[in-house]
Amino acid sequence: xxxxxxxxxxxxxxxxxxxxxxxxxxxxxxxxxxxxxxxxxxxxxxxxxxxxxxxxxxxxxxxxxxxxxxxxxxxxxxxxxxxxxxxxxxxxxxxxxxxxxxxxxxxxxxxxxxxxxxxxxxxxxxxxxxxxxxxxxxxxxxxxxxxxxxxxxxxxxxxxxxxxxxxxxxxxxxxxxxxxxxxxxxxxxxxxxxxxxxxxxxxxxxxxxxxxxxxxxxxxxxxxxxxxxxxxxxxxxxxxxxxxxxxxxxxxxxxxxxxxxx
Numbered sequence: 711x712x713x714x715x716x717x718x719x720x721x722x723x724x725x726x727x728x729x730x731x732x733x734x735x736x737x738x739x740x741x742x743x744x745x746x747x748x749x750x751x752x753x754x755x756x757x758x759x760x761x762x763x764x765x766x767x768x769x770x771x772x773x774x775x776x777x778x779x780x781x782x783x784x785x786x787x788x789x790x791x792x793x794x795x796x797x798x799x800x801x802x803x804x805x806x807x808x809x810x811x812x813x814x815x816x817x818x819x820x821x822x823x824x825x826x827x828x829x830x831x832x833x834x835x836x837x838x839x840x841x842x843x844x845x846x847x848x849x850x851x852x853x854x855x856x857x858x859x860x861x862x863x864x865x866x867x868x869x870x871x872x873x874x875x876x877x878x879x880x881x882x883x884x885x886x887x888x889x890x891x892x893x894x895x896x897x898x899x900x901x902x903x904x905x906x907x908x909x910x911x912x913x914x915x916x917x918x919x920x921x922x923x924x925x926x927x928x929x930x931x932x933x934x935x936x937x938x939x940x941x942x943x944x945x946x947x948x949x950x951x952x953x954x955x956x957x958x959x960x961x962x963x964x965x966x967x968x969x970x971x972x
Contacts (some may be wrong), residue, residue, distance in 0.1 A: 719950050719963075727808070728801035734854075736760045737825055747784040749792075750801030751899045755845070756854040757862065757897035765898050766845050769836035787933050793913070797893055798947030804923035808932065809881065821895050822945050827967045829898035844898065846870060852878035875896030886891055889932045894945060904944040912948055912965050916941040920960035927952035927961055939962055 733754040748754075748761035755766075764785060771778045788796060797804045828844075835843035845851055859865035884891035893900050902954035907913075915936060921938050928936040930951045935943050937952040941961065953961040 720955055723949065726799045727802075727805040730940060731802045731805065732800055733800075734759060734761055743920040747781065747788075748904075749788040749796045750848045751803045751848075751897060752801070753845075753848065753851040753854040755851060757858050759854070763850075764902070765832060765848070766842060768845060769832065769842040772833065772836040773840050773842065779785075785902055785905075789903050791911055792903075793907035793910035793948065794903045794944075794946060795910065795912040795948035796903060797897070798949035803897075804852075804890075804947070806853075807890045807893050808883055811932050813887060813930070814889045814932060815934055817894055817943060817945060823929070824895050825897055825901040825904075828896055829901040832898050834959065847873060847877045849874075849878040849881040849892070889934065890947070893947060894933055900947075907944050907946060908942045909968065911967065913968065914946060914948055914950075914953065914962070915940045915962045915964050917960045917962070920958045922958055922960075924953050926957060930955045 730750060734750075735756065744760050744762075746761045746768060747764050749764075751765065752761060752763050753759065753766070754763045756762065764781065767781055768778060771781060792799070805815040832844040835841075841930065844861055856865060856871055856874040856878075860867070860871065865871055876960075881892055884895075888894065916938065923938055925936070925938065927938055931937060932949065933945050933947055935945060937943075937946070938960070948963060950963040953963050
């Protein structure tokens, strides 16, 4: 890919990441809370939030014994459109992961399954304890709700606040040490969207006849994957960095239905 094409892709991605932040925090315009489910991890307790966190919502629906028809439909729609592409192109907490992705290392495949355990644990805990347990330790909530409310004088430095700060601190350290640490190993929303990665319209396509197995794509992947071997991996956030660096053009980010030969 030419330098100009690389610049266009990365500029487009940064613009959409910025839009994701605004979409979550659009309350600055004076617009009130809506019933839009956000396609990523974003705290609906944020003082400027107008969208609802899907992980927070499913916990509340479980607590109140409500059948999650709307939640299910929204998640499936998001998943079928982009899968984990929302993690790489739109999620505010994913953007923070990007900004701290200084150290690219290979992914621990077995450890990456932990995010499914977090997802299941979140659901089970909400049912067993009749409470939004995950929200009380979520690092996105720490950043978007706990800290702003402290400065607004609404929150105080108490035990729940300190738990949030500890959660955020550990997560930030993990992000610095391992690129996209939260996205790789712990994000329950990433776990949800990854279930659709192989069938979504936004996908990474490999043209095997062009691939020389040089491994250049693997050195650029923020998730520590090897796209030339497993381009449909459930951990792929479809950021397109591997495609921009592929010297033969074997990898391509496309928005199209899957065909039988793909």
